[in-house]
Amino acid sequence: MDQPRVLVVDDDPALLQALPEALRLRMESVTVDTADSGEGALNLIAARDYDVIVTDIKMPGIDGLGLLAEIRTRRPDTPTIMITGHGEHALAIDALRGGAYDFIQKPIDRDYLVASLRRAIQVSELSRRVKEQQLALECRANELERTVEERTRELREVTGVIESPLKWLMGPSRQMQKVVQQIRQVADSPLTILVEGETGTGKELAARAIHQLSARGKKPFVAVDCGAIPDTLIESELFGYEKGAFTGADQRREGRFRLAEGGSLFLDEIVNLPLPTQVKLLRVLQERQVQPLGSKQPLQVNVRIIAASNVPSEREVRTGRFRQDLYYRLNEFLITMPPLRERDDILDLANGFLAEASMEFGRPAREISEAAAAILLRYHWPGNVRELRNVIRRAVVLASDVIEEEHFSFLAADAPPVTALRREPTPVGPSLKEIAEGAAADAERQAIRQALQATGGNRSEAARHLRTDYKTLYLKMKQYGIPAAQFRKSRTSRA
Secondary structure (H helix, E strand, O other), X not given: OOOOEEEEEOOXXXXXXXXXXXXXXXXXXOEEEEEOOHHHHHHHXXXXXXXXXXXXXXXXXXXXXXXXXXXXXXXXXXXXXEEEOOOOHHHHHHHHHOOOOEEEEOOOOHHHHHHXXXXXXXXXXXXXXXXXXXXXXXXXXXXXXXXXXXXXXXXXXXXXXXXXXXXXXXXXXXXXXXXXXXXXXXXXXXXXXXXXXXXXXXXXHHHHHHHHHOOOOOOOEEEEEXXXXXXXOHHHHHHEEOOOOOOOOOXXXXXXXXXXXXXXXXXXXXXXXXXXXXXXXXXXXXXXXXXXXXXOOOEEOOOXXXXXXXXXXXXHHHOOOOOHHHHHHHOOEEXXXXXXXXXXXXXXXXXXXXXXXXXXXXXXXXXXXXXXXXXXXXXXXXXXXXXXXXXXXXXXXXXXXXXXXXXXXXXXXXXXXXXXXHHOOOOOOOOHHHHHHHHHHHHHHHHHHHHHHHOOOOHHXXXXXXXXXXXXXXXXXXXXXXXHHHHOOOOOOOO
């Protein structure tokens, strides 16, 4: 704490001489200044801060109460002690109401005055500390605000983010520039769209972009994974049902078509629909009506259909697993999403995902080293863009600053072991762990195929045969690229 400074104001020369001397004797290291008028006191207050001000109430010119008012305006945190004459209780009360810290009657009790001054100095010091802390907090808050603004601006500059549904589809890739052009061309048309591409290439992103860029953009976008719903439930999910339509239907439920009213319905993995459901879907597309299970009255629907498949739909038509008439009805406009391994913007995507993950996780990862970038360019990306995004997010968690080669070491470990054995033999051969993993994967593939063959492609029955749950079977089928449709018996393509 700095040496405390006190200002004594009184028009009595004798008091101005005696009182400071008494204070210096009783209070160590105190500095006492004096003023013989309110005007003189204001000049001193304007030039410096005081820890405490002691002033007489009755003075010519600006009296004590007037001086108190000025002090409260100019130095509101400075405690002020008023000196009153004997019996001037009303003035003392006025002074306290005006903001005085304390008052002392004449003749002055110097011990009381010293005690009051010590308390006032402590109050002044605490007030000063609080103000300093408030200023420090305000400065820190301003710094943080500037940092947030700077980081946000940097992120926008690095990623080139604009509020557009195409932001993760746009880039320097020639293939994706064609896709974006097709999306813009078809978005506001009434055409039904079929999007084809491997798993993870961004088919749903394309579908959402089409929806958002269309006149239906403010209406619902409803996505249905046709491969994730058991065959026995798919029709009730799509078309809805009435109360009592079947066992367990204890209340009416809207289907996905009705939930998407006025908007877009995205049918992902469309080739996994059972053939009977394909017939009903074709009728819905032609008549623009759905008939919920258990209902005798069809309902009009106003929905745009965007379908997607991770295998060539035309091939499924040739094998008889997908109806030809439905294929032609869906394929009014075809968009093909290129696999990541054939694109020339892998590093651009990686840097975009890096900026996104760094901001989300609050991690300082700023760039990908050349050695790490080389790994990204060599990898075959079976999971495509989705896998790349997950890989970058994982690396951001592992890295402390720059993403290096070792942060992608798991890519080789996570590569399909069978592919590694067949395509990338090494002089020392595979490890026992890789051989075991490869054998287990082959055994799982064979068992799943046999179960699907035995059940005619019915995944619910196949899951019971394999003594597993439906979701596990579905995920394994996606992992090994086994479509259920190829195990269904071929039927005529006409209804």
